Amino acid sequence: MEIASNLRSRIQEAHERGRRGEVAGLGATLAAANAKLDTMRQPAQQRSQPTDLGMPRMRA
Template identity: 50%
Template sequence: MPRLQEIHSNLLDRLQEAKDQGWLGEVAAIETTMAAAAQKLEAMRDRAAQPPTVHLGMPDFRRDAGRSSAEYED
């Protein structure tokens, strides 16, 4: 995530330069790239906010605990 934040910041500088120079095609390309980087950062933040593990609980063996092999013999 830090690297993507650095790239996004760099894109802001490049965007300003492209606007100053009147490079309209470059402005559009940088804005598209910035939007994609912003989406990726948001997804990374959302993922980081989620708990790292999922509690699955313990299986309930009570139903099977009283059975013996004799119950299955005919």
């Protein structure tokens, strides 16, 4: 994806400039982006389970 590619480019640039903190931050962002993309690739049935809301109650 374009986002991940952009982050990898920014990490490389920060590494070349010696910006260790920025490299670490962008690395964490890239890991989160990859996790989100992996979740989006899963079929909807695997991502969520039905939620039991119980029976509705009448209020007096």
